[in-house]
Structures are given as C-alpha cells and as structure tokens.
Amino acid sequence: MKVRALAIVLALISVPAAADKLAPVQQPAVQVTCDLIEIWGSHGKGGMDAAIGKSLASRLTSTLKQTEFKQLSTQSKTIEKKKPTTVKLGKGSATVNLIETVDRSQARITVDFTAAKGIKTSAQQLVSGNDWIVVAANQSKDPNPDAHILAVSCK
Amino acid sequence: MAKPSDIELMQHADGELDERGSAQVRTQIEREADSRTKVESLGQMTELVRGHLEMSADDVPDRRFEAMWREVGHAIDAEAPTGLWARVTSWLDRHRGHLLTGAVSAGAVAAIALMLRPGDPETVVVNTGGGIDVQPAALRLAPVIEDLETPGGNGTVLNIEDDDGHMTVIVVTPADTVEGI
Numbered sequence A: 001m002k003v004r005a006l007a008i009v010l011a012l013i014s015v016p017a018a019a020d021k022l023a024p025v026q027q028p029a030v031q032v033t034c035d036l037i038e039i040w041g042s043h044g045k046g047g048m049d050a051a052i053g054k055s056l057a058s059r060l061t062s063t064l065k066q067t068e069f070k071q072l073s074t075q076s077k078t079i080e081k082k083k084p085t086t087v088k089l090g091k092g093s094a095t096v097n098l099i100e101t102v103d104r105s106q107a108r109i110t111v112d113f114t115a116a117k118g119i120k121t122s123a124q125q126l127v128s129g130n131d132w133i134v135v136a137a138n139q140s141k142d143p144n145p146d147a148h149i150l151a152v153s154c155k
Numbered sequence B: 001m002a003k004p005s006d007i008e009l010m011q012h013a014d015g016e017l018d019e020r021g022s023a024q025v026r027t028q029i030e031r032e033a034d035s036r037t038k039v040e041s042l043g044q045m046t047e048l049v050r051g052h053l054e055m056s057a058d059d060v061p062d063r064r065f066e067a068m069w070r071e072v073g074h075a076i077d078a079e080a081p082t083g084l085w086a087r088v089t090s091w092l093d094r095h096r097g098h099l100l101t102g103a104v105s106a107g108a109v110a111a112i113a114l115m116l117r118p119g120d121p122e123t124v125v126v127n128t129g130g131g132i133d134v135q136p137a138a139l140r141l142a143p144v145i146e147d148l149e150t151p152g153g154n155g156t157v158l159n160i161e162d163d164d165g166h167m168t169v170i171v172v173t174p175a176d177t178v179e180g181i
Helices: A002-019 A054-063 B006-013 B019-031 B033-058 B062-078 B084-094 B096-116
Strands: A031-042 A068-080 A085-088 A093-102 A106-114 A120-128 A132-138 A147-154 B144-149 B153-162 B165-174
Touching: A031 A054, A031 A093, A031 A106, A054 A068, A054 A132, A054 A147, A054 B153, A054 B165, A068 A085, A068 A093, A093 A147, A106 A132, A106 A147, A120 A132, A120 B165, B006 B019, B006 B033, B019 B033, B084 B096, B144 B153, B144 B165
Parallel strands: A132 B165
Antiparallel strands: A031 A068, A031 A147, A085 A093, A093 A106, A106 A120, A120 B144, A132 A147, B153 B165
C-alpha cells in the first residue's frame, strides 16, 4: 500500500515538471510581405511605364518633378521580424527591416536605400498595410535631375 | 457450615466454583459420605457421556466424510469462472492492485526519463502566413516617420492621402559641394 501510494505521488510530481521538457514551444513567426519597385525618373517624354501600377503612377506624377518614369525592377520579399533583408536592385540596393507589427494593421519598418551614385537614405516609419513609402534620390542638384526611386509597400 | 446443595455439588464436579467455594465444598465432602457419594456419581456419569460421544464419532463411515468434503469442493468450484473472458476478468480482478501499481510506476519512470533527456536545442518556428491586415483606405492611420537620415544630402518629406490610402515621399537632394576648397 505504501509502495503504491509512493508511486502515485511520484508520478503526480513528475508529470508537471516534465511538461517543460517536452517539445519546445513553437512560436508563430511575425513577418510581412513587402513589394519593392525600383524606378528611374527623368525629364523625358516617355511618360509612365505601363508596368507601374496606376495608383503608384498617379501619385509619382503628382508629387515628383520628373516626367518620365521607367520601372527598373520589382521584387516581393517576405521579411521576418528583426531579420533585415537586403535586396539587390538594378542600380543599387535596399535593406528592409521589420521591427514589429502594431495592432495587426501597421508595421514599423526601416528602409535603408543606397541609390545610384551612392546616395544613402535611412528611414524608419510606422505604416499601414498597402500604404507606400517612396524614396526619391535626386542624382544632382540640377533643376531637372534624374531620380533613382524606390517604392516600398508591405502587408 | 451448611450442607452443600446438589447444585453446588454439580458445579464443583464441573469445575464451575471459585477457589473459596470449591474449598468449602471439599471440606463438606470429606465430612459427609452422602455428599461424597453424589460427587463420585456425577463424575462417573460425565465419563459415560464423553465415551459415548467419542464412540459415536468413530462409527461415522469414512465414505461419508469423503462425500462431505466432495460437496465442499463442488461448492468452491461452482464459483470459479468459466470461459476465457470470465477467466481473464477474474484474473484482472484478483490482480487489479498490482496492475495499477505497475502502470503508475511505469508512468513515473517515463516522466523522469523525459525530465532527464537532453533538450532539443532547435525550436521549430511555425510559419503562420503572418502579415498585417490591410484596412480599407479610409480606415488606415496616417504614416509616421520616426527617424530619417540622409547623410550627405537634404531630405524633404511629403505625405499624400487619397482614396487609395497614404503615401510618404522622401525626396533626397545631394548636399552642396564646393570645389577647390
């Protein structure tokens, strides 16, 4: 009887302690998917590249001085939280880092853009899903400079 | 001392009197022949009855005793389970305590083994598909630039809001360079 009771007590004590040593807790990955569109803006007559989406195209036209926009590259990357992802562009590179997501509808990200001629920009922004961050690096101080443009949208 | 009654003589003969009473009766028996005769008669009668009972027991045939034991055995066997399943459940009932002890002990050993085993250093990350929810344009919060660095250049920030949502435009212009200085 004593042996039986001891065995039962031992089992009751051991099971909860062993629970921590069971298969490691699996944490769901926090990540976003970002679209990176590289564009070259100039002062030509070519207008807007048809490959650029209408929503982005109209905004670029209304915001920037350039009159001709040509898409150089487009990529879609899944970026995990706190795992900066570097993307090689046609004329430069960009590193996107997801710091955190906020309220499941916003992302706090940093965009480090190394444009043509080595012009660097680093921006940290809290942005909603499908909204755009555009960095336009003018290539000179001329009145009508070309611009190396990077547009980033995450969801 | 008064003459002992017949009942006292019978109790004395059967050893039912205490020491004091028995001593008194013995004293009277030694004095009175009548009492002595009665006690002797009682003793003889007792011997006759015992002898008769023993002789009666010896007269019971062995076959009858054997038949009695057979009946006892049959009664025991009648309670024994018949059939395979009945025998299995009967065995389990008899050994239930031992089985329970064994099962609990096995569970305790397994738990201890889990505790002592080396931990798996790898943590499996589950890709849930993640992402952030895309709200309707009208419900999205305005973006907030928390930090901006434009080394070697000047930055201008423009915020646009329309039916398609928000867009932040950062225009970077190279800083002035003075040649020859």
